[in-house]
Structure formats: C-alpha cells, structure tokens
Amino acid sequence: MANNLKTTFAPRNVCVVGLGYIGLPTAAILASRGHHVTGVDANSAVVDTINAGGVHIVEPDLDLLVKTGVQSGRLKASMTPVASDVFILCVPTPFHPESNQPNIDYVRAAAESIAPHVRPGNLVILESTSPPGTTLDVVGGALQAAGHKAGQDYHLAHCPERVLPGAILRECVENDRVIGGATPACSAAAAEFYATFVNGDIVLTDCKTAETVKLVENASRDAQIAFANELSLICDRLNLDVWEVIRLANRHPRVNILQPGPGVGGHCIAVDPWFLVAAAPDATAFMRATRERNNAMPAETATRIARAAHQTGAKTVALLGMAYKNDIDDFRESPSVAVHKHVLEQLPDVKVWACDPYVHAMPGVELKSFEECLAHADLLALLVAHRPFRFYDWSQLRPDQTLIDFKGVLQTG
Numbered sequence: 001m002a003n004n005l006k007t008t009f010a011p012r013n014v015c016v017v018g019l020g021y022i023g024l025p026t027a028a029i030l031a032s033r034g035h036h037v038t039g040v041d042a043n044s045a046v047v048d049t050i051n052a053g054g055v056h057i058v059e060p061d062l063d064l065l066v067k068t069g070v071q072s073g074r075l076k077a078s079m080t081p082v083a084s085d086v087f088i089l090c091v092p093t094p095f096h097p098e099s100n101q102p103n104i105d106y107v108r109a110a111a112e113s114i115a116p117h118v119r120p121g122n123l124v125i126l127e128s129t130s131p132p133g134t135t136l137d138v139v140g141g142a143l144q145a146a147g148h149k150a151g152q153d154y155h156l157a158h159c160p161e162r163v164l165p166g167a168i169l170r171e172c173v174e175n176d177r178v179i180g181g182a183t184p185a186c187s188a189a190a191a192e193f194y195a196t197f198v199n200g201d202i203v204l205t206d207c208k209t210a211e212t213v214k215l216v217e218n219a220s221r222d223a224q225i226a227f228a229n230e231l232s233l234i235c236d237r238l239n240l241d242v243w244e245v246i247r248l249a250n251r252h253p254r255v256n257i258l259q260p261g262p263g264v265g266g267h268c269i270a271v272d273p274w275f276l277v278a279a280a281p282d283a284t285a286f287m288r289a290t291r292e293r294n295n296a297m298p299a300e301t302a303t304r305i306a307r308a309a310h311q312t313g314a315k316t317v318a319l320l321g322m323a324y325k326n327d328i329d330d331f332r333e334s335p336s337v338a339v340h341k342h343v344l345e346q347l348p349d350v351k352v353w354a355c356d357p358y359v360h361a362m363p364g365v366e367l368k369s370f371e372e373c374l375a376h377a378d379l380l381a382l383l384v385a386h387r388p389f390r391f392y393d394w395s396q397l398r399p400d401q402t403l404i405d406f407k408g409v410l411q412t413g
Helices: 023-032 044-051 062-072 105-117 134-145 168-174 184-194 207-238 242-249 272-279 285-312 335-346 370-376
Strands: 013-017 036-040 075-078 086-089 123-126 155-158 177-181 202-206 316-320 351-355 379-382 402-405
Touching: 013 023, 013 105, 023 036, 023 062, 023 075, 023 168, 044 062, 044 075, 062 075, 062 168, 086 105, 105 123, 105 134, 123 134, 123 184, 134 155, 134 207, 155 184, 155 207, 177 184, 177 207, 184 202, 202 207, 207 242, 207 272, 207 285, 272 285, 285 316, 285 335, 285 379, 285 402, 316 335, 316 370, 335 351, 351 370
Parallel strands: 013 036, 013 086, 036 075, 086 123, 123 155, 177 202, 316 351, 316 379, 379 402
Antiparallel strands: 155 177
16 A cells, blocks of 8 residues: 555654664654654663763764754653553564574563553554564564453554665655554554655555565575675686676676675674575575575685785785675674684784774774775775775775775776
8 A cells, every 4th residue: 555544643652662773763753753752772871872862873864863852852762661652663683693593582572571561552563574473473472471462452563674774764764664464453553653754655464474575575685695796706716807797797688786795794684584594494495595605705705815915915904894884883794794703814924904984893803094004004805885985096005005896896887
C-alpha cells in the first residue's frame, strides 16, 4: 500500500529501546514530527550525552536534530523503559562467530524490559534485523509470558530498517517500508504510525515475511560483492587491471558488476546472510559460499600488501580507512580491522599504522593522521574511500612511495 493513509495526526508517547545507529536517528525524527519520545539505552554515558543535547555517533545532521528535540522537551533519554503508546526495539542482533548462529539475547532482553509497561492497545515494533520467527517467538513470547497476547490486547509488528549510514535521516523518511504484523490489524496499526513520519510507500505483509525480506536484501548484495571480490582475485592472478575489466564488462546493457574491496563489513551485509543459513542450513550452500568468499578477502588483501612491502622494501605501511564503509565512524565487522591484524602477522618487522579521519580511537590499533601517513609511510594501502582520500591529489606522492588502491579511487572511467 502507498503512504496515502488518511489519518488525523495525534502525538504519541514513544519508547525507543536502543540508541545506536538506528535507534537514535529514529527517536530524533519522531520527536521532530511532534511525538514525545523516550530513548532507552543501557550505557549511562550515552544517556547523559543525549540528555545534554549531544550525540555519541557520527551521522550527518543528527547532532542538530537531537539538540532540537531535547531543547523542545520532546526527546529525552533514560536507562529504563517507561509506559508509552508505542514501543520500538532497535537493539543489536549479532551472531556467534564461532558457530555463525544468530544471537537474539538483546532482543529478548529488550522485550522483557518493556513487558511491565505494555498496556492494552499499545503498539510494539521490532526494527532490529532478525532471524525469521523472532518477532512472534521471541518478542511475542516474552510479552505473552508477562500476560500480553499479540493481536488481542496489543499490536505487534516487524518493520526492518533499510537505511544507508551517512544518509540515515533522509532514508528513514523517504525509503519504502515493509511492515509485517502478527495479524492484519497489527500491520494496519503499525502502518498508521509509520505514516506519521515516512514519505515512502508502506507495504504490508506478515511478520516472518518482513523478517525474511530484509535478510534477502542483504544476502543478495553480499553475493554481488562476492562476485566482484572473486573477480579481483582472478585479475590479480592474471596480472590484469580489475577496474578496467569491470568498466568494460559493465558496458553490456544487462551487466552491472559492483566494486571489489578488502571484504564486507558492518552490522548488516556481513551478518544477515548467516541468519538465513541458520534458518535453512540444507538450502543455503550458495549464501554460505558468498560469506566465506567475502570473509576471506581481508587475508587476501593483507597478503597483497605484504607482497608489495617486500617488493618495495617498505619499512612503514599505512592502512587508510578503518571504518566498514566510507564517510562514517562505524567499524563494526570492518574488514579493515581484520586486514590490520593479518598485516601485523605477515609483516612483524614493519611499522604498521592505521588512519581514519572519522575514527579517533580503536583498541589495539595505532592510529595516525592522514598527514603523518603521507609524510612518513613508504607504502599506503587505501582500504576505505573516505572523502579526504577520494579528493586528495595522489600525484603528490613522493617517487619512493607506493599506493595500493583497493577501492578504485584512482579510477576515472
């Protein structure tokens, strides 16, 4: 259904559980649209920062929106949930790396934390990307244990976020939204609420389908990136320019190969396919293979860096970019972190520096400024296409310096 719902706006009390990269922007947008929002986070420093009108994450224009929301009195942060009309769960859904199994402990804890505050007629929404069945079994199960029945005394729905870091505030409003309710009435109730701030189309389905749609979106992108990454390895073995190969292949009207890189990171593409693998292990050999290809790229990247260091006699290597994608400060599941680890192992007698204009501290990583790296590094490996790297004039490098471009920044075609 398109977002043309005829509804009279009435501000609601909204409780957003989890004030990370999705929860805080969502809370700030809701406050800007007139809702009264209480954001909940287990980190007291995060709560204090927000209540002071500040932000703890880097996202364009978020600082101003949060400050305005706090000053207006429509946005506040707390360490515990409060009674509300609408509850939105935006907590992490990682996986256990030793088994690649989903970890839904945060979702369960969030559902249990709001259970004492849920009242008849309330709307409970899970936005966290989750394995199929999580909304009904985990959230619905936790609330049922507290005496609440989804679709009878309260509305329960899943509405996965599908935003791009660096453009979250715009995409949270403009992108289409898929909403899956425990019942058709639950879907309709959630759609009516999202219509108060979403301009994109709102499409209704059931909970499990909505959960699976989000996972499929990211698994599809994972597969496309894996193809590009495997192509980069083929070209390396054949001593070909992968960027030229892709550029020429993409001139075919029905071919659109993505860019290769040092791997796949973040909390979505690097994680979500494993949820589908766990849900149907005997039917996901392809998805497992794409994950394994992309997971192997940091080691392959480090090997190419080490090879270049040996060939050039480099004494100092600078890895440019530690975030998982360009122009953000988020290094969750970042392939650059894995590259750093592998380079240290392969080049024990070489200084290994890391540089990221958006990340200011990382455990176990020696961060240097871009200027220091340009001045003193013998070998520079460009791992993330951050804006300062994209717009630097690389022709200024000294003749004795070497640049390896893993992101195609030097390509103009």
